[in-house]
Amino acid sequence: MASSTVLLVEDNDINRDMLTRRLTRAGLTVMTATDGASALDAMREHQPGVVLMDMTLPVLSGWEATAKAKSDPSVAAIPIIALTAHAMAADRERAMNAGCSDYETKPIDFPALLSKIYLFLGANNT
Amino acid sequence: MITARLGLRARLYLASAAILMLFAFNVGTHLWGSYARSESVMAYRIATEGTALVRSIQQGLATEYQRVQVLAALRETNAPIRIAQREQANAELSEISDQLRALGGLSDIETEAAFRDFYKFASTLLDEWVRFYRDYNDNSVPSRLDARLYGDATDSLQALADQQNSVALERSTIIDNTIQLTDRITIIGFVSSITITLILILTLIRTTNASLFRLRVGVERFGAGDLTHRIDENRDSGEIANLAQTFNEMSASLQRAMADLTDARAEAEAANETKSMFLANVSHELRTPLNAIIGYSEMLQDELSDGETLDRDQFHHDLTTIIFSGRQLLTLINDILDLSKIETGKMSVSYEPVNVAGLVVQVCDALSPLLAQNKNQLELDVVGAQNATMRSDAAKIQQILTNLFSNACKFTKNGVIKVTAHIDDAALRLSVQDNGIGMTEEQQSKVFQAFVQADSNTSVNYGGTGLGLAIVSSFCDMLGGSVTLSSAPGEGSRFEVSLPVVQE
Numbered sequence: 367m368a369s370s371t372v373l374l375v376e377d378n379d380i381n382r383d384m385l386t387r388r389l390t391r392a393g394l395t396v397m398t399a400t401d402g403a404s405a406l407d408a409m410r411e412h413q414p415g416v417v418l419m420d421m422t423l424p425v426l427s428g429w430e431a432t433a434k435a436k437s438d439p440s441v442a443a444i445p446i447i448a449l450t451a452h453a454m455a456a457d458r459e460r461a462m463n464a465g466c467s468d469y470e471t472k473p474i475d476f477p478a479l480l481s482k483i484y485l486f487l488g489a490n491n492t
Numbered sequence: 493m494i495t496a497r498l499g500l501r502a503r504l505y506l507a508s509a510a511i512l513m514l515f516a517f518n519v520g521t522h523l524w525g526s527y528a529r530s531e532s533v534m535a536y537r538i539a540t541e542g543t544a545l546v547r548s549i550q551q552g553l554a555t556e557y558q559r560v561q562v563l564a565a566l567r568e569t570n571a572p573i574r575i576a577q578r579e580q581a582n583a584e585l586s587e588i589s590d591q592l593r594a595l596g597g598l599s600d601i602e603t604e605a606a607f608r609d610f611y612k613f614a615s616t617l618l619d620e621w622v623r624f625y626r627d628y629n630d631n632s633v634p635s636r637l638d639a640r641l642y643g644d645a646t647d648s649l650q651a652l653a654d655q656q657n658s659v660a661l662e663r664s665t666i667i668d669n670t671i672q673l674t675d676r677i678t679i680i681g682f683v684s685s686i687t688i689t690l691i692l693i694l695t696l697i698r699t700t701n702a703s704l705f706r707l708r709v710g711v712e713r714f715g716a717g718d719l720t721h722r723i724d725e726n727r728d729s730g731e732i733a734n735l736a737q738t739f740n741e742m743s744a745s746l747q748r749a750m751a752d753l754t755d756a757r758a759e760a761e762a763a764n765e766t767k768s769m770f771l772a773n774v775s776h777e778l779r780t781p782l783n784a785i786i787g788y789s790e791m792l793q794d795e796l797s798d799g800e801t802l803d804r805d806q807f808h809h810d811l812t813t814i815i816f817s818g819r820q821l822l823t824l825i826n827d828i829l830d831l832s833k834i835e836t837g838k839m840s841v842s843y844e845p846v847n848v849a850g851l852v853v854q855v856c857d858a859l860s861p862l863l864a865q866n867k868n869q870l871e872l873d874v875v876g877a878q879n880a881t882m883r884s885d886a887a888k889i890q891q892i893l894t895n896l897f898s899n900a901c902k903f904t905k906n907g908v909i910k911v912t913a914h915i916d917d918a919a920l921r922l923s924v925q926d927n928g929i930g931m932t933e934e935q936q937s938k939v940f941q942a943f944v945q946a947d948s949n950t951s952v953n954y955g956g957t958g959l960g961l962a963i964v965s966s967f968c969d970m971l972g973g974s975v976t977l978s979s980a981p982g983e984g985s986r987f988e989v990s991l992p993v994v995q996e
Contacts, residue, residue, distance in 0.1 A: 378780065380813055384787040391794065451779035454772050472783035476790060 370487055371395045373414035375405040375431070376449070377423050385418070385474070392480055402426025406434055409441040416486040418470075418479075421450040421461060429464040436465035445486040449474065499730010500700060507692045514685035521681050525674035532667040538598055539660035545595045546653040550646065552588040553614070556581075557642050560621055563628065564637060572629045581625050585618055592618075595652075606655045610648035617641045703732045710739065719747040770835070773942070774828055777958070781817040781824065788814045827959035830891075831942055834966045841970050846886045848920055849874040852913045855893045862901040868926075869908045876914030876921075882993045884920075888967045889991070892975075895960040896924040896987050904928030904984065919973070920991045927984035936979055940965045964989075 372389055376382035377400045389396045397412060399405040403426045409417060417435075421428035428448065435441045448461035451472040458469045467486065470479050498506065559581070563573065592614055599607040620641065627633035710723035722743060723736040788810050795802065833839040852874050856863075863870055893911075900909045904926040914921045931939065942962040964987075968975045973991035 380784045380817065381780075381787070384784060384791060384813075388787065388791050388794075391791070451776045451783065452772065453775055453779060457772075472779045473786040474783060476787070 371397060371412060371414040372483060373397050373399065373405065373408055373412070373417045375399045375402070375417065375423065375428065376420045377401060378420070381420075381472070388476060389480075389483075394483065400424075402428060402431030405431050406438075406441070409435060409444055410438070413441070414444060416483055417444055417446045418449050418483075419446050419466070421448055421452060421457075429460065432461075432464040432466055445489075447479070447482055447486070449479075499728075500703075500732055502730055503696055503699065507696050510692055511685075511689050514681075514688060518678065518681050518685055521674055521677045525671060525678055528667055528670040528674055532664065532671065535660060535663050535667060539656065539664075542595065542598045542656045542660075543653070545591055545598070546649060546656070549588060549591050549595065549614075550649060552584065552591065553617070553642070553645060553649075556584065556588070556621060560624060560637065564624070567628060570631070573625075578625050578628065582622065585621055585625075589615070589618055599652075599656075600659075602659045603652060603655050606648070606652040610645065610652045613641060613645040613648050617645045700732075703728050707732070707736060707739070710736070714739075714743055714746075719743065719750055770832075770942075777824055777828070778821065781821040784817040785814050785821070788817075824959070827963060830963050831959055831966070834963070834970075839966075839970065841885045841888065843883045844886060845881045846884045846889060847881050848877040848889075848913055848915055849880065851886060851889060852877070852893060852911060852922070855890055855897060856911060859894065859897050859901065862898055863909065866901060866905045866907075868901060868904050868906070871908055871910040873910070873912040876912070876916075880915045882915065882920060882991075884971060884991060888971060889922075892964050892967050892989055893922060893924070895964050896922075896989070899960060899987075900924050900926035900928065900985070907984070915993060917993065919993055920989075922989040922991075923986060925984065925986040930981045930983045930985055931977075931979045932981050936977055939977070940975075 372394050374382060374385055374389070374396055376385065376398065382398055382400070386396050386398060397408060397414065399408045400423075402423045405417070405419065405423075406426070408414070419428045419432060423431065426434070428450070432446050432448070435444065435446065445467040446465065447468045447470060448464075448466040449470050449472065450457060450461065452460075453471040461469050468482050470482070592611060596607055596611065620637065624637065706723060706727060710721060713721040722740045725733050725736045725740065728736060792807065792810055795807075830839070853872070856870060856872055860870075897909070897911065905928070907927040910923070910925040912921075912923045912925075939961050942959055965975055968989055968991070971991050973989060975987060975989045977985065977987055979985035
């Protein structure tokens, strides 16, 4: 089980490229998906330690994918951090209601995101 | 109940009139009773006077009779009477005669015949006696006294007295009956007046109370928030119905005012919602390129401070991404400002003469670098608009064309972009056609909405903000025209703008 792997779900190529490189530089193993449905497949197959999920995704939105993940026992325990440019208070609530464990707005505060990722990965390992 | 259908004033008038009538009836029976009583007193007085007169006349006649009898006997002895004695006798006779007349005054229709009988005998008797006294000292006149006359007079007087008594008795019986009757009527009338008055007052109070209660219930229900409640105006008439009607009119206008307020509030809330949505969208759209700008800049900074060997190509590529995102942000801000002006109604149209062909050529020239970027060819056809001018807003036509042309350049690689302009008496037709990636029907249905692109990677792969076509559509509306789209995936898109011509 690759519990220290981070699954980054992001359909925007620039942002996906940028975050993948920064997380890799920080020493994390990063795998990517570009839509909600393939994210669910990747979660079931690779059991990542934490998922960074954009909310506005094609095929299956981040909210729908998160809700599906939380109702699937095989992946329900994997923490999901919502990454979104939707920055209103209601958006945070919507993400948390869908089952996200945490919420980060774009532009990303990278150190804060990193410490959240470590927090969830650490909780998985202990 | 009938009083409920009458107005308040009418009810009061009716009750007052009824009470006054009862009162007048009572007064009438009372007066009738009083009249009967005074009649009775009068009859009693007449009866008493009559009896006294009869008695006095009887006595006077008896006294005179005896005296005349005595004098008649004395006359045989030739004893003369003195003048004073004779005058006294005459006075007494005339007094009796007065009493006779007084008795005549007391007689009425029923006793008149008896009185006449008596009067005939009595006056003859008195005349005889007067002659007796007059001729008493004259011996040449023989004394002729009718012995029967006195008896007839006293008999007829007795008959008169009897008749008077019987008439008085009969009358007093009638009067007694009348008094009894009027007393009874007065008592019955009085008791029934009080009863009827009480019933009337109670009815008045009850019906008025019922009317007021309906009003109160109506006002209470309305006050409790049931704005549709109306008082039944047909249950009353007059003032209370007027009051109910006035209340209903007030209720209706209040209800309308409340409905207007509710509508206005809903509108204000909807407008507020739209504004919030707009702000949320703007925030979202600004954050997406900013995420790339800040993310790449921080990453490059990290790479520089880590002292790693720099991959120059990678570095150049990252800087290009930052610049691309920055430019995208600028376009976005400009578009948002335009859109916000359009949505708040602050975008105005300024009409001026527009040389259409020149304008089209100018826009295509300005965008030639964009055309070259994806190695596209331009086919320009402005023959249909050569030398033509129209009144319109040049800046808006320019932006419409710029947005359509740059879209065509972005979504087409190694292709051909056809721009045509054709003007006739009715309309200017501008078309921009490409043979690029095209759109599905679902994408076509959304592209004119603000903040919507064909898909979420469009801005990454092709740039743009998702506002360009919304602005094109709004500008076409403002200029009184329209924009249409025909497209298919992989076969390119064709946008056609039609603007009405105002001939120069």
